[in-house]
Amino acid sequence: MAFILLLCTGISGIAQHTLSALIKDASTKAPLPDASVQVTGTAKGAKADNMGLVILSDMADGPRQITIHFVGYKDQDITLTFPRNNDTLTILLEQANAEMNTVVISSTRNNRTFQNIPTRVEFINGEELEEKGNMKPGDIRMMLGESTGIQTQQVSATSANSSIRIQGLDGRYTQILKDGLPLFAGFSGGLGLLQTPPLDLKQVEIIKGSSSTLYGGGAIAGLVNLISKTPKEERELRFLVNGTSAHGLDLNGFYGQRWGKVGLTLYGGRSSNAAYNPSGQIIFSAIPQFDRYVLNPRIFLYFNPATKLSFGVNTSFENRIGGDMQYLKGHGDSTHSYFERNKSQRLSTEFSFDHQFNQHSSLTIKNSVSNFNRAITIPGYTFDGKQWSSYTEIAGNTHQKNVEWVAGLNVYADDFKERPTDTFPKRSYRQNTIGGFIQNTWSVRPWLQTEAGLRGDYIINYGLALLPRISALFKITPRLTSRVGGGLGYKTPTIFTEETERVQYQSVLPISPDSNRLERSYGVNGDVNYRSRIGKLSFSVNQLFFYTRIDAPLVPDTLTGPVYRLTNHPGYLQSKGFETNVKLAYQDFKLYIGYTFTDAHLNENGVIRENPLTVRHRLNNVLIYEKEDQWKLGLEAYYFSTQPLNDGTTGKAYWTFGFMAEKIWKPFSLFINFENFTDTRQTRFDAIYTGTITHPVFRDIYAPLDGFVINGGLKLKL
Numbered sequence: 001m002a003f004i005l006l007l008c009t010g011i012s013g014i015a016q017h018t019l020s021a022l023i024k025d026a027s028t029k030a031p032l033p034d035a036s037v038q039v040t041g042t043a044k045g046a047k048a049d050n051m052g053l054v055i056l057s058d059m060a061d062g063p064r065q066i067t068i069h070f071v072g073y074k075d076q077d078i079t080l081t082f083p084r085n086n087d088t089l090t091i092l093l094e095q096a097n098a099e100m101n102t103v104v105i106s107s108t109r110n111n112r113t114f115q116n117i118p119t120r121v122e123f124i125n126g127e128e129l130e131e132k133g134n135m136k137p138g139d140i141r142m143m144l145g146e147s148t149g150i151q152t153q154q155v156s157a158t159s160a161n162s163s164i165r166i167q168g169l170d171g172r173y174t175q176i177l178k179d180g181l182p183l184f185a186g187f188s189g190g191l192g193l194l195q196t197p198p199l200d201l202k203q204v205e206i207i208k209g210s211s212s213t214l215y216g217g218g219a220i221a222g223l224v225n226l227i228s229k230t231p232k233e234e235r236e237l238r239f240l241v242n243g244t245s246a247h248g249l250d251l252n253g254f255y256g257q258r259w260g261k262v263g264l265t266l267y268g269g270r271s272s273n274a275a276y277n278p279s280g281q282i283i284f285s286a287i288p289q290f291d292r293y294v295l296n297p298r299i300f301l302y303f304n305p306a307t308k309l310s311f312g313v314n315t316s317f318e319n320r321i322g323g324d325m326q327y328l329k330g331h332g333d334s335t336h337s338y339f340e341r342n343k344s345q346r347l348s349t350e351f352s353f354d355h356q357f358n359q360h361s362s363l364t365i366k367n368s369v370s371n372f373n374r375a376i377t378i379p380g381y382t383f384d385g386k387q388w389s390s391y392t393e394i395a396g397n398t399h400q401k402n403v404e405w406v407a408g409l410n411v412y413a414d415d416f417k418e419r420p421t422d423t424f425p426k427r428s429y430r431q432n433t434i435g436g437f438i439q440n441t442w443s444v445r446p447w448l449q450t451e452a453g454l455r456g457d458y459i460i461n462y463g464l465a466l467l468p469r470i471s472a473l474f475k476i477t478p479r480l481t482s483r484v485g486g487g488l489g490y491k492t493p494t495i496f497t498e499e500t501e502r503v504q505y506q507s508v509l510p511i512s513p514d515s516n517r518l519e520r521s522y523g524v525n526g527d528v529n530y531r532s533r534i535g536k537l538s539f540s541v542n543q544l545f546f547y548t549r550i551d552a553p554l555v556p557d558t559l560t561g562p563v564y565r566l567t568n569h570p571g572y573l574q575s576k577g578f579e580t581n582v583k584l585a586y587q588d589f590k591l592y593i594g595y596t597f598t599d600a601h602l603n604e605n606g607v608i609r610e611n612p613l614t615v616r617h618r619l620n621n622v623l624i625y626e627k628e629d630q631w632k633l634g635l636e637a638y639y640f641s642t643q644p645l646n647d648g649t650t651g652k653a654y655w656t657f658g659f660m661a662e663k664i665w666k667p668f669s670l671f672i673n674f675e676n677f678t679d680t681r682q683t684r685f686d687a688i689y690t691g692t693i694t695h696p697v698f699r700d701i702y703a704p705l706d707g708f709v710i711n712g713g714l715k716l717k718l
Helices: 002-014 098-102 126-135 141-145 186-191 498-502
Strands: 017-025 036-039 045-047 053-059 062-069 076-082 089-093 122-124 150-154 162-166 174-178 181-184 201-208 222-228 236-244 248-259 262-273 289-304 307-323 339-356 361-378 381-399 403-418 429-445 448-459 463-475 480-491 519-534 537-551 554-559 563-568 572-586 589-604 607-610 617-627 631-640 654-664 668-675 689-691 696-698 709-717
Touching: 017 036, 017 062, 017 076, 036 053, 045 053, 076 089, 122 126, 126 141, 126 201, 126 654, 126 668, 141 150, 141 162, 141 201, 162 174, 181 339, 181 361, 181 381, 186 361, 186 381, 186 403, 448 480, 498 554, 498 563
Parallel strands: 017 089, 174 222
Antiparallel strands: 017 053, 036 045, 036 062, 062 076, 122 201, 150 162, 174 181, 201 222, 236 248, 236 709, 248 262, 262 289, 289 307, 307 339, 339 361, 361 381, 381 403, 403 429, 429 448, 448 463, 463 480, 480 519, 519 537, 537 572, 554 563, 572 589, 589 607, 589 617, 617 631, 631 654, 654 668, 668 709, 689 696
């Protein structure tokens, strides 16, 4: 009996085997410490060490199914048959968010994937654009304004013209790009947000903090790059119809397809609204009456796998008028006579040529020409002008195993001509800039990647601006990463600011290089990003800190008359604070919580004044339920703290709430959105103007004016 037991023990020993495996990231090949390996149907399992190595012993003969798991990555099931050779097996795990893993960011100029960029970039992908499009299909104001650290500031009570404020800095310090080209600047910037529909976009990339090294003047607070859709082999045909309880209607369509060496995208849209106020007690329109037509055709030529060309045209024609509701309804008289009309035409071109010399080097040539006409009319005064601008860039890219270089030259011309309607001095100007840049991206170690750049811009009449910039990505662990960066920036002075837009540029004296100079800045930011999983609950936390200082900021001084002159302030404007973003996901539910603290003030020889219209505390809360290809439900709550106003008073704190639902079928979906269903309005708790209704002086708009609005519609995919 003892002999039989000994024999069985020997046979059992012979039948036991060992599995040795290295668990790594599929894209970076970095080891994944603490990854778990489990033999399906048993209690046998083990965790990887700091090098990603895991060892399972006592594996019995025969096929065994094994599951490899790591937080933030897709589980992988493999079947191994024992006995097998004793080689160490390498197992590559892909990140759980496949879409994010393949997203390529172009705003940093190195076309790297999202996870491997040293510069901190936030992006809004196509799916999120669709969700935000349910709420505001006609423009991108709401889409951007719901991000932490970004405030969409309405600068006109009656026309609804708006700008983007990033981290407490005025809208002129944010550069808005379309496919990397500066199509929205100067006179055309005030309406850029209102005239850009989301259906035409593939993704939106946002860099907060100084980005002038990459794109020249104007990107002091950051930049927003709107990336257009490109054609695919499979036809994309979409239509969107949206109506609102505020008498608005949006009709949008997009078509895209590629046939071999030729591709085409075409966007067309019409948005309109009747003059609207949410209460009969309100004298002035909360939403102006407008009609807008947008048509954006773009053709793509693929000469060969290494060479492609694209050419597109962006057009927009709009007539909007707001003001006294009686006047707008055709019942105006000597008392009810105030209005503000904005009539604009936008025509711009986009040209891009890309050639890949070999697998290591490429060349890109870009050009845009933009013509923008706009006339602003109020009783007794008209500001009428035309802006021509052009941008040309040639850039080369070369990369080896761990190093990538980008260098280029560009020329930017901005020519504004005022068509005077009175004897006031003309505000026409011409600004030409010649620039060059070079940038290096270096994978120093698997855990460290750096990006350093230098730009030199020579601005005619204003001199040379040298703009260094550096950033770094630290992959501390697969769950914990950090980015730090900073750089210099500048802004060329023009009369087009938020303050002058509020007064329709009336009585604003011209800018002159003899009396004005460049606004110069420096800024730094750093973040820490952590993600993990507890059972079916995944979560991530991103903590960002920022600081920006602008020397000699351009501010309006009131002279006699009143006449306004924009002068360079002898002090500096400083903005500092932090953003906290938390994301929780459990099965079909996602919860986003964001908090922004901003301290922005103007310092003049120790005398400190808060920057007007800066929300010190802001809270974003979004809960989403999504059943794939069936339902989307969203509940939002936003808090805005008190904020200082230009007249020396303080705006009141407020909350807004919204609810969105979408039912999805394969070819189409129906959506409805209850925006601001608690009917929060500035006119309910604060005045929007002083003076008389015939000659109103409008105060700052810091809260919604339109109140509770329901919109809903149909999305069709063919």
